[in-house]
Amino acid sequence: MYIAVKGGESAIEASRRLLAAARRGDPAQQEIEVAQIESQFGLLVDRVMGEASLYDPELAALALKQSQGDVVEAVFLLRAYRTTLPRFGYGEPLDTERMRASRRVSAIFKDLPGGQLLGATFDYTQRLLDFDLLRASDQAPPTHGEKIAVAAGEPVSEAMPCALEALAAEGLVEPLTPSDGDPQPPDITREPPAYPMPRAGRLQMLARGDEGWVLGMAYSTQRGYAHTHPFAGEIRVGAVAVEFTPDELGFPIELGEVVLTECQMINQFTGSAEQPPQFTRGYGLVFGRSERKAMAMSLVDRVMRADEFGEELTSPAQDQEFALSHSDSIEASGFVQHLKLPHYVTFESELQLVRGLRARAPETRSPACAAADAPAPAADPTPAIEPTA
Amino acid sequence: MSEPSPSPVLRCDAKARRQWLSVLARSSREALERHAAPLARRHPGQWLRPPEHGLVMLRGRIGNTGDRFNLGEATVTRCALTLSGPDGHTSVGVGYVLGRDAERAHWIACVDACLQQPAWQADVWRQVIAPLQAHTAERHARERAAVAPSRVEFFTLQPELS
Numbered sequence: 001m002y003i004a005v006k007g008g009e010s011a012i013e014a015s016r017r018l019l020a021a022a023r024r025g026d027p028a029q030q031e032i033e034v035a036q037i038e039s040q041f042g043l044l045v046d047r048v049m050g051e052a053s054l055y056d057p058e059l060a061a062l063a064l065k066q067s068q069g070d071v072v073e074a075v076f077l078l079r080a081y082r083t084t085l086p087r088f089g090y091g092e093p094l095d096t097e098r099m100r101a102s103r104r105v106s107a108i109f110k111d112l113p114g115g116q117l118l119g120a121t122f123d124y125t126q127r128l129l130d131f132d133l134l135r136a137s138d139q140a141p142p143t144h145g146e147k148i149a150v151a152a153g154e155p156v157s158e159a160m161p162c163a164l165e166a167l168a169a170e171g172l173v174e175p176l177t178p179s180d181g182d183p184q185p186p187d188i189t190r191e192p193p194a195y196p197m198p199r200a201g202r203l204q205m206l207a208r209g210d211e212g213w214v215l216g217m218a219y220s221t222q223r224g225y226a227h228t229h230p231f232a233g234e235i236r237v238g239a240v241a242v243e244f245t246p247d248e249l250g251f252p253i254e255l256g257e258v259v260l261t262e263c264q265m266i267n268q269f270t271g272s273a274e275q276p277p278q279f280t281r282g283y284g285l286v287f288g289r290s291e292r293k294a295m296a297m298s299l300v301d302r303v304m305r306a307d308e309f310g311e312e313l314t315s316p317a318q319d320q321e322f323a324l325s326h327s328d329s330i331e332a333s334g335f336v337q338h339l340k341l342p343h344y345v346t347f348e349s350e351l352q353l354v355r356g357l358r359a360r361a362p363e364t365r366s367p368a369c370a371a372a373d374a375p376a377p378a379a380d381p382t383p384a385i386e387p388t389a
Numbered sequence: 390m391s392e393p394s395p396s397p398v399l400r401c402d403a404k405a406r407r408q409w410l411s412v413l414a415r416s417s418r419e420a421l422e423r424h425a426a427p428l429a430r431r432h433p434g435q436w437l438r439p440p441e442h443g444l445v446m447l448r449g450r451i452g453n454t455g456d457r458f459n460l461g462e463a464t465v466t467r468c469a470l471t472l473s474g475p476d477g478h479t480s481v482g483v484g485y486v487l488g489r490d491a492e493r494a495h496w497i498a499c500v501d502a503c504l505q506q507p508a509w510q511a512d513v514w515r516q517v518i519a520p521l522q523a524h525t526a527e528r529h530a531r532e533r534a535a536v537a538p539s540r541v542e543f544f545t546l547q548p549e550l551s
Contacts, residue, residue: 053461055447056488088443088465093450093457100529102536110543118539156533156540162453176455185458187446199451200458207460241411244445248469248483251403254411255445255465256487264452285449287461 005342023068037061046259046288047071051329052078053189053208055258055287072210072329079330092243092252096262096285098159101238103289106163108231108266114160119237120289163234164264164281173233173266173279195321202304202324206297207286209327217317217327218296225315226303229268230282237261237289261290265298272310280309401480401505409504409518413497414486416521417528421496424517424524429499434470437481440491442466463487466494474506481505 024031038045038061048060052075059078067073103119106112118124167173185200193201206214221228239257246253263284271277282302284294303318305311317323326332413425444462451458467485474480482502484494503513 050461054444055461055463058488059464082444082462085464086441086443087462088445088467090459091445091447091463093448094460096449096453100532102532103539105541110545116541116543117536118541119536156537158529158533176450176452178450178454179456183456185448185456187459189446189459189462200456203449203451203458204460241415242445242447242463242487244465244485246467246483246485248481249403249406251407253407253483253485254414255463255485256414258447258463258487262453281452283452285460 005344023066032065034058034061034065037064043289044069044071046290047211047293048074048078050287050290050293051075051208051210052082054078054082072333076330076333088246089244091255092245094240094242094258094260096236096240096260097162099236099238099240099260099262100158100257101156101160101236103237104160104235106232106234108233109163112163112234114157117156121291160236162264164266167279171276171278174269174281176281193325195324196307197320197324199301199305202320203283203285203297203301205324205327206284206300209297209324210329210332211290211293211296213327213329213332214300215292215296217323218299220315221299221303221317226306226318227311228299228303230265230299230302231267231279232295233264233266233281235261235263235291235294237291259288261286261288261294263291263294263298265295265302267302269309275309280305401510406501406504409514410483410485410497410501412518412522412525413484413500415525417524418490418493420521420524421493424520425496425500426492428503428513428517429496432472432499432503433495434472434482434499434502436468436470438467438469440466440468440484440494442489442491464489466491468494468498470495470498470502472499472502472506475508478506478508 038057041061041064042057044064045057045060048064048071049055049057051071052060052063054060056078059081060074063074063077063081064071066077101114101117101119103121104114104117106116110116162168164173168175185204186198188201188204193205197205220226222230238259240260241257242255243252244255245251261284265282265284266279267282269275269278269280280302282298282300282305284297284301286294286297300317300323303315304320304323306313306318313319413421416425443465445465446462447460448457449460450456465485465487466489467483468491469481469483471479471481480502482498482500482505484496484498484501486493486497500513500517503509504518506513
């Protein structure tokens with residue numbers, strides 16, 4: 001139980017001033033601008049948007065500036081901000097097939113319709129520190145100009161079909177169509193999560209889950225905690241149009257574009273009494289360029305489908321309530337960090353309890369332990385609490 | 390804008406509005422400021438719903454074709470206004486755009502209302518929508534051209550059997 005305390009106003013005020021000074025850093029250096037964070041720390045901005053479950057790059061950059069780059073704190077700021085805004089409604093489902101892809105790779109097909117585009121990736125870098133970056137440079141890096149243009153091939157098509165389409169048509173990959181009546185999905189921002197949760201609800205939680213947590217869960221499934229044989233069927237990154245039906249119109253219109261990362265993982269499945277042998281799917285979709293998170297999400301999504309395929313529940317990542325309810329960094333951080341707030345009354349009552357227990361039953365303890373009891377707290381009125389086993 | 394001319398569009402059904410609202414929503418602030426803001430200054434209209442910030446919950450489909458699920462929210466600014474044309478015709482324009490830029494939403498709503506004025510449609514299309522469309526098409530082409538050299542062809546190697 002937490003009992004409120006009061007006081008400390010001037011100390012809190014001083015602490016806020018110290019925080020502001022810590023955020024500003026060395027005043028001899030230029031203050032960092034929100035626009036710089038947005039454009040040069042793009043992946044960090046994307047992570048904050050994803051875990052905050054709020055797409056607004058400028059606000060995510062602002063939150064990062066205010067939080068001194070602390071991701072969880074920045075996510076917290078955005079989550080708090082979103083509660084101040086009205087909800088206009090639900091968008092039309094985003095169509096990732098119409099994505100303007102800036103990256104698209106498949107680990108299962110060399111040649112696929114639309115081709116593979118590496119885009120901007122760390123994958124083929126050597127992870128050597130680039131000491132040139134220690135000095136600010138006004139020179140733009142080589143882009144598609146003279147240097148690499150030699151390798152230019154055929155133009156990039158405007159839309160790319162899903163890489164799994166052909167196999168799905170053959171029945172070798174599980175087909176995906178809406179359930180009867182295309183049901184409304186649960187919304188965990190309106191209805192508290194209840195377990196077991198349908199797949200749509202699980203995906204909403206995973207999409208906003210802490211990247212470290214989801215990544216760790218996904219990794220555990222690869223190391224033998226649950227049985228998966230995953231292949232990255234397709235990963236694509238790019239801009240997707242957002243459509244929404246305003247009250248005034250009654251038909252959907254575009255509101256602009258958001259950048260998304262999608263991962264379709266496919267897993268070997270030997271079949272069951274009801275289902276033929278085929279590849280099954282795990283799905284990941286996240287805000288921004290966030291491939292690691294999308295891949296991890298798709299692995300965890302797949303192992304949570306054990307009931308659909310008659311698979312044994314053996315591992316933490318398959319346990320929905322464990323894996324999902326602890327994935328939210330704001331809830332986790334809040335509950336862990338509340339421990340540092342004053343608990344004087346709670347602790348005082350526990351202290352009295354422990355003193356009372358020690359005073360009552362000295363005969364059950366070893367002589368050495370009983371001797372240590374010498375200054376018995378006789379003055380304390382001991383609460384009438386029975387010790388439980 | 391004062392002289393009515395035959396419009397190449399001459400429609401303001403749902404399909405036509407979807408098309409021009411898409412062009413407007415995809416245009417950058419800079420492009421709108423250049424091509425739409427002057428029109429909005431001439432015909433600011435009257436608010437039915439002044440600009441307000443809010444949220445739209447974005448949805449995906451599992452595997453892009455299965456059941457819907459809620460992905461996360463996005464900030465959106467919306468407004469609606471009405472304006473009267475030269476022939477007394479009244480039209481209602483809406484501005485819905487991602488982000489928190491009230492001015493952008495206003496510009497979009499003004500252009501939407503003007504495009505529904507039969508007397509103005511052709512001119513507004515030519516002066517606002519056509520250049521914005523070209524602007525966006527050029528930006529998309531530039532982005533595709535930048536990515537194109539990273540198209541990759543992987544080859545598998547034959548294992549050497551000896």
